[in-house]
Amino acid sequence: MVAKPESNKPTPPKCNRCGMAMTALYSILDPRSGKQARAFRCECGERTVSE
Numbered sequence: 895m896v897a898k899p900e901s902n903k904p905t906p907p908k909c910n911r912c913g914m915a916m917t918a919l920y921s922i923l924d925p926r927s928g929k930q931a932r933a934f935r936c937e938c939g940e941r942t943v944s945e
């Protein structure tokens with residue numbers, strides 16, 4: 895059998911400042927949209943939130 899990549903697994907975004915993979919900080923639930931948003935942080939101090 896061939897292992898399939900998990901589509902559900904969140905991939906951390908790349909930092910747009912230094913290009914390193916960012917680390918997940920926390921997840922929050924947006925009460926308005928009902929969607930989960932994740933905050934990521936990079937070692938260089940850059941932060942981003944992806945929905």
Ligand SMILES: [Zn+2]
Binds near residue numbers: 912914936
């Ligand atoms: Zn960075």
